[in-house]
Amino acid sequence: MLKNPKYVYGDEDLCLPAHLNFGSFMLNNLWMNKDKVTLINGSTHETLTCGEIAQEAMNLAISLKNIGFKRGEVVAICSENRREFWGTVIGIVCAGGVVTTINPGYSKDELIHVLNISKPKYIFCSPNTYNMCENTLKSMNIVSKIILYGDVSNKENNLSYSNLAKTNGKDVGMIDFEEFEVVEVNGQTDTVFILYSSGTTGLPKGVMLTHLNVLVSCCLEPTMQSDKINLTITPWYHTMGLIGTLRGLSKAVKVVFLPKFEIESYLNTIERYKINLLVVVPPVLVALCKYQSNHDVSSVNVIYSGAAPLHGDTIKDVHKRFPKLESVLQGYGMTEVTLAVARDVQSKAHLAKPGGVGFIVKNAVIKVVDINTREPLGPNQPGEICAKGVIIMKGYVGKSKEDDFDEEGFFKTGDIGYYDENKYFFIVDRLKELIKYKAYQVPPMELEAVLLQHPAVRDAGVVGLPDASAGEVPLAFVVLQPNANATEKELQQFVADRLSNPKQLRGGVRFVEEIPKNPSGKILRKRLREMIKTTKSKL
Missing domain, CATH: 3.30.300.30 (ANL, C-terminal domain)
Incomplete structure (x- = not known):
């Protein structure tokens, strides 16, 4: 078969572990860098090393098995950004489980909706989210055990994360890395995450991502850089925060995080930690550009923006706001494509174009089709973006693939965009919007x-x-x-x-x-x- 000249093909040279087990991949990479500080809470200044995350993950995996957890069962995490989050995620995956991350800001009806999609048997909660969701969680027969972060002395009949992740539940000390083995999975087909589509035009759908999907995303050129101090405020229950931070942790980058965006706190954090790289969404950049202050932000030299395109004039304002800024990089993606299907990268920062979202990622294919005829379009012709490849989701929970994939296996994104003569992509808007x-x-x-x-x-x-x-x-x-x-x-x-x-x-x-x-x-x-x-x- 010949390649279609109107399709855009990504490079195919990508190194993946043969086992295709995301838990093993993360655990090995974390342990290899166990003494490195990888996470810093910009509000409390608490630090977390790669080794601490790996140790908690192993202990938790064994503890889950001890309380009856079985491979393939779904475990939910409903929490704001806090230190226990990553030991939980990686521990569940190492135990052969499926992780679903839930927005703690969901209303009662939204929470019931997503829990009925993923049907988690266990759920991890922070004290704040538990206080808000306790009645709803207890009213549902799906969840059999609730595990709480922080102090649980006043919470009857609930388990403690600290007990499970610090002592493996039986006060026998820490699990030895050399003696630990992750549960075997079929990485090409087994689901590792059930995440929720943004729901901008309706109720969220459950997006199933496989071990292979997430491994490929983590093996692409990273957004956060190992030679820089990176700052992120994106919530970890969201794809951009979850997959983006996992990519950083897999390479032991130093990430400063804030639980939420407050402009003074954000600028103080940049100044205190001499932040080099910002991971943001456009509204944050607009707010920073219009906020008058004397904070020293001269350490910032790279900004990575996602979720929506930045206008060229906004990029000019950003350069004025950050005097030593070298690059404003962008990307395009969604939960269904395991974060990004096109993006600027640091190695090609000089090729970034105002208002654009970068080049196709490796092991992906993109076509742009006429929204009426569905015929493929050439350069500089806006149409619906359709993508396929190993980063594309397994599918939606409980939904046939026929409505969302075309006859060639391309996922229909619902976004309008185009590529130029250099195969650089630009996004126009959502088709339905x-x-x-x-x-x-x-x-x-x-x-x-x-x-x-x-x-x-x-x-x-x-x-x-x-x-x-x-x-x-x-x-x-x-x-x-x-x-x-x-x-x-x-x-x-x-x-x-x-x-x-x-x-x-x-x-x-x-x-x-x-x-x-x-x-x-x-x-x-x-x-x-x-x-x-x-x-x-x-x-």
């Missing part, structure tokens, strides 16, 4: 990027407002900077001066206090559309 104005398709992200250039605008989200004659017209929700002023007409004119006629804010501007987003920073447009019925401009 394009605004249909008369015969034109208007990408909301383009209007948002322009609005963010206005000095009074702190954040913005754009959706289509139903219109009898045009179908839809663009409507903007805007968050103003503190003590800043701007009128609806002023912002409409600001956009009109910079974009073509179909992209005018004919639906108006509504001023709000916050733009709803998911943990990775993606705008929840479904919520914005709901707000159309209830929200009126304050000005």
Whole structure:
């Protein structure tokens, strides 16, 4: 068979362990660097070495077996970012289990929805999340044991992570690495993670990732660099935080993490630890650029941004904010492709292009197809991005693959994008989020990027407002900077001066206090559309 000239093919040279067991891969790599500090809590300044994570993982794996855990069973983790998280993840995997990570901010109905998808037998909780979710968890017959982080003296009938991971549950001391053996798995087909799609257009779906999926992602060129001090604030229950940090831990990079984003704390952390590389989502960069302070951020020389494209003007502002910045790198992906299917990398930083998301990753194939005819498109022709390869998920829990994969086995991402003559990729918008104005398709992200250039605008989200004659017209929700002023007409004119006629804010501007987003920073447009019925401009 001949390669299709309109498809983009990634390189195929990638070194993977023959056992294809992600638990063994992580444990071996951590133990090989056991004396290195790999995680630092930027709030408490607590440190964690690779060896400490590996030791807790081994102890926990044995303890799980002792309490009746069996290979293939699902274990949930519902917690904010804290030290016990990684010993839990790797311990479950070493025991042959399936890990599902749950957003601690889920409502009762959302929590019930995802638990019914993955059906975990065990669940690890932080004290905060347990206090919020206790009644819901106890009302479900799925979960048989709850294991708590921190002090559990007042929590009857629950197990303690500390007891399980520090002494293997029987006070017999620490498990010896040389005597420990991970549970055997079929890495090509066995599920290692059940994660949840972002749910920006509906309820989350359970994404099944195999050991092979995650191994391949971890063996690609890393985002976080071993010769730099890296800072991340992405929640670990989300794909970007989970897979991204696992990639870093597998290479013993030094990662400073913060449980949540607060701009003063973030800047103080950069200053204190002389951070070199930031892993962020676009809203964080916009906030940093518009926040006036005298913090010393001259140590930052690389920024890696994901979840949504950065506009070229925003990148210019970022360079002004960080005077020693060398590269702003971006990537494109989703849970279903095990984090990223196209990305900039440090070794090719000089090839990064404003507004772009990089080159295809190794062992992947991408085609861009016409959204109506499904015919493959060539360079500089926007269409739906479809991908296949060893990083593509096994499938959704309880769902046939027919709706999400085409006849050639390509996963239909639902994103509109294109590649240029150098096979460098650009993302336009989500297929379902394009605004249909008369015969034109208007990408909301383009209007948002322009609005963010206005000095009074702190954040913005754009959706289509139903219109009898045009179908839809663009409507903007805007968050103003503190003590800043701007009128609806002023912002409409600001956009009109910079974009073509179909992209005018004919639906108006509504001023709000916050733009709803998911943990990775993606705008929840479904919520914005709901707000159309209830929200009126304050000005």
